Amino acid sequence: MNSIIKLSGVRTVFDEKVVHESINMSVPKGSIYGILGPSGCGKTTLLREMVMLQEFHGGDIEVLGHKLKNISYKDAMELRRGWGVLFQYGALFSSLNLRDNIALPLVEYSDLSEAMIDEIVAFKINIVGLRAEDAYLFPSQISGGMKKKAGLARALAMDPKLLFLDEPTSGLDPISAREFDSLIVKLRDLLGLTIVMVSHDLRSIYDTLDHVAIIDNKEVVYEGNLDNIFSVENQFIQTFFSGMKR
Amino acid sequence: MNYSSFKIIHLDNGLTLKFRGELTLYNLMRYKKEIDKTEFSKEKSVVIDLLELSFLDSAGSIFLNNLQKKLELNGSSVEIECQNRDVFDMLELIRSQKATLQKIAKKPKRDPIEKIGEKSYKTYLNFVYFMAFIGELFTHKLRYLISYKNIRFKEIAFEMNECAIKALGIIALTSFLIGVVIAYQSAYQLKLYGANIFIVDMLGLSILRELSPLITAIVIAGRSGSAFTAQIGAMKITQELDAMQTMGFDPYRFLVVPKIVALMITMPILIFVSDIMAIIGGMVVANLDLEITVDMFLDRFNEVINIKHFIVGIIKGPFFAFLIAAIAIYQGLLVKDDTQSIGFNTTKSVVESIFAVIICDAIFSIAFTNLGI
Missing domain, CATH: 3.30.750.24 (STAS domain)
Structure with a gap:
């Protein structure tokens, strides 16, 4: 199996508190991979560790063939261009309009002409389902769902191979949430992305994910596809997925 | 590769x-x-x-x-x-x-006259809204001070500590230095005429009536005014104000009125401290440079400086405090849903409140002169 991200024995400690004891998981190429678990189990922390926003205290994480421990500055920068991250609330830059938000990585990292950038931005805006006339709105003028779509367009600006989503459907109404789910699947199929996401939304989990890792009690208690989820005896899995059991 | x-x-x-x-x-x-x-x-x-x-x-x-x-x-x-x-x-x-695919249309350019028009209209609206805010404060919100149980003593005390007690040091130091500078500059001129003792009249009048209230107001506008704006602005962005409202806590009662009251109470005290420190600064220079001993200075002070000058200075305090707090809070409430506007409104809050304080001071000056005080 060709894996894009590999975590081996990752340990995280906050002050005295151990968040992850030893996390092992691997994300296969081209999959939509979900990190699930009860709240406070450190899902978002794990995601932040993968995108180098946070230090981990043991083990190793390998992303796109780079080991994150002691990574050189040059490799880190290359890695940062090779992935896209969508934050929970979009985290669009509030002083820039949507067009400039999406164009920012292109302007900074490439020598493309203004006209070319405009076309790329128009393409990204179109593909995430925003309208062209939204391009000059500022983040404070748009709804939460649009912010997420714009955040996604920005994450896709550099055509990354790998996309991280932090609770992509939280705070969206069910219709927008389902729309967003199908958008994620569509993008994976169109652009051949590998997607890693943290989610709490059961519908979204069943509709989008091919692989899941369930974290509980500082360990991965289950990794694999959703069909065999009940093969593991675990309090969280029983309660969380019981709604979907027939 | x-x-x-x-x-x-x-x-x-x-x-x-x-x-x-x-x-x-x-x-x-x-x-x-x-x-x-x-x-x-x-x-x-x-x-x-x-x-x-x-x-x-x-x-x-x-x-x-x-x-x-x-x-x-x-x-x-x-x-x-x-x-x-x-x-x-x-x-x-x-x-x-x-x-x-729809092409993204180029942003339409606007001509300068349109921009000027928009800007002046916005300024006008800003003024009208500020007046509306003051109006609401007086008609609806100050009633929180009428009934005893509605007064938030804890918040008021907290704000007094934050914006007055903690500011004592900087105000004392600034005032002392201003006293030193004023005395030092005028000592040279007075020596030319041999009018050394008149430094007491000069310092007493200028510091008590004008300098101390203004310095205090400016320091407080920079220190507490900006803090009020930033705090309320941040609370607005994180929807804390909305949360308070939905829970039935009027933000005016919890945030606005206590801040205004606290500042109005403490401002005269701060001005008093500033008076003392500035006069001490002047006294040091008079002693070193003009050979006027502390005893001589205080005797002369007692003789020529009427109590009314001190009172005029102190009276200005609550007015300045009200202006600073009201403008700072108003600017905080204007913060929009983005991080940049906190900085923008904080700057505006400080600039506008200092401006308002100076205008208010000018009005006082004219009024007191015409009243013969």
Whole structure:
């Protein structure tokens, strides 16, 4: 199996508190991979560790063939261009309009002409389902769902191979949430992305994910596809997925 | 492993553009320059050879799509040769998207007169809204002070500590230095006329009536005014104000009124401290430079400085405090849902409250002079 991200024995400690004891998981190429678990189990922390926003205290994480421990500055920068991250609330830059938000990585990292950038931005805006006339709105003028779509367009600006989503459907109404789910699947199929996401939304989990890792009690208690989820005896899995059991 | 390359091959019956390796937004512009230099108009047929292309991103695909369209407009026939599945999919994706793609219209430019008009209207509206805010404060919100149980003593005490007690040091130091500077500058002039003792009159009048209240107000506007704006602005962004409202806590009662009251109570005290320190500063210089002993200074002070000058200075305190707090809080409530506006409104709050304090001081000056105080 060709894996894009590999975590081996990752340990995280906050002050005295151990968040992850030893996390092992691997994300296969081209999959939509979900990190699930009860709240406070450190899902978002794990995601932040993968995108180098946070230090981990043991083990190793390998992303796109780079080991994150002691990574050189040059490799880190290359890695940062090779992935896209969508934050929970979009985290669009509030002083820039949507067009400039999406164009920012292109302007900074490439020598493309203004006209070319405009076309790329128009393409990204179109593909995430925003309208062209939204391009000059500022983040404070748009709804939460649009912010997420714009955040996604920005994450896709550099055509990354790998996309991280932090609770992509939280705070969206069910219709927008389902729309967003199908958008994620569509993008994976169109652009051949590998997607890693943290989610709490059961519908979204069943509709989008091919692989899941369930974290509980500082360990991965289950990794694999959703069909065999009940093969593991675990309090969280029983309660969380019981709604979907027939 | 940078094996990407691009070649233009001239054949008898046309041109071949041969791309190898990767075509991405990193190497795109280099190839584009070469292509732009080439004369295509005479060519009957152009072949875009992607057989050895291993990777194509969306920027590259858009570029190829545009190139093909441009060539076809010129009347050449274009053929794309491609075997790689991924590259082909990317080309197809752009082609299908292009059909539904709307161009982003350029932002319309506005002429300067329109901008001036908009700006003046906004300034006018700003003033009207501020008046509305003051009006609401007086008609609706000050009633929180009428009934005893509605007064938030804890909040008021907290604010008094935050914006007055903690500011004592900086106000004392600033005032002392201002006293020193004023005395030092005037000592030189007074010595010329041998009018050494008049330094007491000069310092007493200027410091008690004008300088102390103004210095205190300016320090407080910079220190507490900005803090009020930033705090309330941040609370607005994180929707804390909305949360308070939905729980039935009037933010005016919890945040606005306590801040205003606390500042109005403490401002006269701060001015008093500032008076003392500035006079001490002056006294030190008078002693060292003009040989006026502390006893002489205080005797003369007692003789020539009427109590009314002190009271005039102190009376200004609550007015200045009200202006500073009201403007700071108003600006905080104006903060919009983005991080930049906190900085913008904080700046505005400080500038406007200092301006308002100076205007208010001028009005007091005229009024007191006409009243003969």
